[in-house]
Amino acid sequence: MSKQAQFNKHRVAGLLVAMGVVYGDIGTSPLYVMKAIITxxxxxxxxxEKFMLGAVSLVFWTMTLLTTVKYVLIALNADNHGEGGIFSLFALVRHRARWLVIPAMIGGAALxxxxxxxxxxxxxxxxxxxRDVPAYVxxxxxxxxxxxLITLGIITLLFMLQRFGTNTIGKLFGPIMLGWFTFLGVSGFVNLVKDWxxxxxxxxxxxxLLLISPDEQSGNLDSRERLSGNDRC
Known part of the structure; x- marks a missing residue:
């Protein structure tokens, strides 16, 4: 196998691991956000229709701005010798002012x-x-x-798996998230061609329009919509 083929193989594997570790979070957050908004x-x-267009637009632009502005333009350019995170950045700027320990502590607490x-x-x-499945009810x-009880069992299992490291978790959930995103893409496209x-x-x-509308409880809506980016903030 040539070096280029090996590189391509490792790159695909890396993308799959990243999908399991990072993008699974992004891909699931908007789902319970839409449920919270509609409920x-x-x-x-x-x-x-007007409300749904506004709600979907809010979620879409929240995710887009968080990704492009916060991560691409800011986070990726703010690193400490390739390392990121609130504490790594604090180590980079702590010599400039002692009071910067305060936002670092707040950021750590938020994390x-x-x-x-x-x-x-x-x-x-x-x-x-x-609850929507009759057999379960x-x-x-x-x-x-x-x-x-089911939630506690799943979370306990997930935290037990974390001891094997991020790489193992990524390899485990990467194929699952690939299937999940494939399902979302196919089902979304099938429904999209019916109504654009x-x-x-x-x-x-x-x-x-939705945010400034007095009839849509936009203040409460805004707080629910922020859930779509809660994992990215």
């Missing part, structure tokens, strides 16, 4: 809080979808206690 407005029967809250919110929201009922209306949500004008 907060009273369910599907209470929302119209710990995010690490504790995000798995709980993500897994719980996913498991709550079982017949066996376990629609109570919250069973949901909590949702593409209007790419226009940020609809997001702005």
């Amino acid at each position: 907060g407005q009273g369910g599907m029967q209470a929302v119209d 710990l809080a995010d690490g504790a809250l995000t798995p709980a919110v993500t897994v719980t929201t996913a498991i709550e979808g079982l 017949q066996l376990f009922g629609a109570g919250q206690n069973t949901i909590i 209306t949702i593409l209007r949500a790419l226009n940020p004008y609809y997001a702005w």
Whole structure:
């Protein structure tokens, strides 16, 4: 095997690992955000086309701006000899002013809080979808206690797997996320060709209309919409 072929093989493997470690988080956050937004407005029967276009536009532009502005333009250019993270950046700037330890502590606390809250919110929201499965309701009922027990079991298993390292986790979840994104892409395309209306949500004008609308509880909506980027903040 030539060096170029080996390089391409390792590059594909690296992309698969990165998909399992990083992009799985990005790919799942908007899902429970949309559920929270629609539920907060009273369910599907209470929302119209204008609201849905605005909500999808808000999620799309939140994710886009966080990725392009925060990461591509700022985070990737702010590193300490190739290392990133709040503490690595603090080590880079601490000689400039002693008070910078304060934002470093706040950032570290936010990082710990995010690490504790995000798995709980993500897994719980996913498991709550079982309530829509009649067989599950017949066996376990629609109570919250069973949901909590299943969630605790999954989170415990995931944290036990983390001891094997990020590389192992990436190899394990990479193929899963590849299948997940493939499913999202195919199902999204199939539904898109039936009705192209949702593409209007790419226009940020609809997001702005929803935010300034007094009829859509935009203040509460904004707080729910921020969940789409909570893992990236």
